[in-house]
Amino acid sequence: MINQIKEGLFISLNAIFANKMRSFLTTLGIVIGVCSVVLMSTAIKGVDNSFQQGISSLGSDVLYIDKFAWFGNEEFWKMRNRPNITFEDYLRFKSLAKLPIAIAPEAITVRNVKFRDRTAESIFITGSTNEFLATTNFTFKSGRFFNEIESDGGRDVAVLGYDIAENLFPNLDPVGMTVKIGGHSYYVIGVLKKQGSTLLGSYNPDKQVYVPIKSLFRHFGLNWRSIIIVVRAPNSQLLEETKIEAEQIMRQIRRLKAYEPANFSINQQEGLTKIYEQTVGVIQIGGLLITGLSLFVGAIGIMNIMFVSVKERTREIGIRKAIGATRKVIMTQFLLEASIISLIGGLIGLFFAIVLSYVVNQFIPTSVQISAVILAIFISFFTGIISGLAPAYTAAKLDPVESLRYE
């Protein structure tokens, strides 16, 4: 058998190199197919990575009590009529809640941030208390978050997200500088390290500025707007209990009767993850299906050319049979030839995919996974086998007398 496979390899390589142009064109389909499948899986992996990073900067054990539900089917106009969550609600909640390790209010406005002649436009300015830091996993590049005194006093101090600091202070440490936020002077006390973005653009800490909430209210008069209460559970196991407690306290604050529906929503990133998984699942299946289609087209190309090859070599097959090649031997020979063409295509495709993944990397940080490489090699090999099956079978059952007579 080993002899036969070696002979098969020899014949296949011979045939492939004897028809270089044809082999090249045949492989092209597989090259494109494998390349796109690998690139697609790489891109999906990249999206996934950046999402997971963003998720971890949000914290998996954090609840967001909001007027609006972030996900789900509740109608927006109904939620609009809910009462706002006020700063007073936050204070009462804080005094009643026992489980959370950190509770912070969150109010957001969009303003321009300026330093000298440089401007960062339409930046999310988050107002909160010093406790906000404990609801996140933030790490600092320099400086610190605002402390209790600055928070309670509503001092004009600001913590900048990584990208904003990079933008406004290209070669300068911003800490100790004064920036203008919506025309008001703020003293920069800290800069965050790069946190990575979530898919929800507004939750990219790198593009945000954090200031004491009282300062935000004083300058921008947002008291009338609904705020969000950020609640962090001691750990993710206690998240559910924390959520139940939060719901009870909110109902108590709102004086809701048992039969009345909640007029607030408790959001958590689990909802985000669910939505994300659904969306990405669809993209993944769709993407792989479409790219898989190109692989399929490639396979048909190989099948086609293998049929031609069998036809062309009818006489050769006759000779081989006359001198003792069995059906199995002929079958093996053509299957090998098809899978070698396909495998060569797969390797070339893989090479292009790896090169192109550096381009993709510019948009979505990612790299080709080893698993994708192994998968691509297997896929191309088996594509070859499958597309070679019908032609090889045709060759194997050729009648030696007829094929010896074939011109």
Added chain:
Amino acid sequence: MDQNNPVIIEMKNITKTYIVGLEEVHALRGISLTVRKNEYIAVMGPSGSGKSTLMNIIGCLDTPTTGIYRFNGIDVSDMDDNELAKIRNKEIGFVFQTFNLIPRSNALHNVELPLIYANVARHERRERAIQALVNVGLGDRINHKPNELSGGQRQRVAIARALINNPSIILADEPTGNLDSKTGEEIMQLFEELHKKGNTIILVTHEEYIAEHARRIIRIKDGLIEADEVVNNRKVYA
């Protein structure tokens, strides 16, 4: 010919019927034939006589419709494709009019091929193939491809290939048909040597002067053996 030599081929009442469209074509209509070891037979007949069909059945490329065919005592009339392939590989050496070499492979690889299908180890294969090429006088051409060889040389490669597995019979179908008369004569001389060394040869031809190299001539007509005669005035070689 020694009547005590073992029987290699024993055919009894072989018929072969093809169905072409709605019509039945009786290519062979009852052939009985015995071939012993070290015979040298020429099969003759006009085209359409059924001699090609007979050769295909003798060569185990095809099976008879009815009748019994024993090869070395084994009934091969009902064997399947794969079993026949093994018989062809080990017992029959084919030499064709059109040489039928694999065009992209060199002489050595062409001669080696039956041994590959017989699962002979690489080293032994090489050695035997080279020896076979030396025996037909092509020791200096082993790396040449068929298109780099003359017609006579190609036929020698084919003969080397036919001999490589020490077959029970050599089946030559118009071996000189594509060669000029001088080269043809050289090839016939090679067959003569092979016969002297003890090989059994069956030769298909429609040239009387080629057939006269053999010891026995079988004439086929309309699917039947018309005559089976011993050659008296054999060609003599210089």
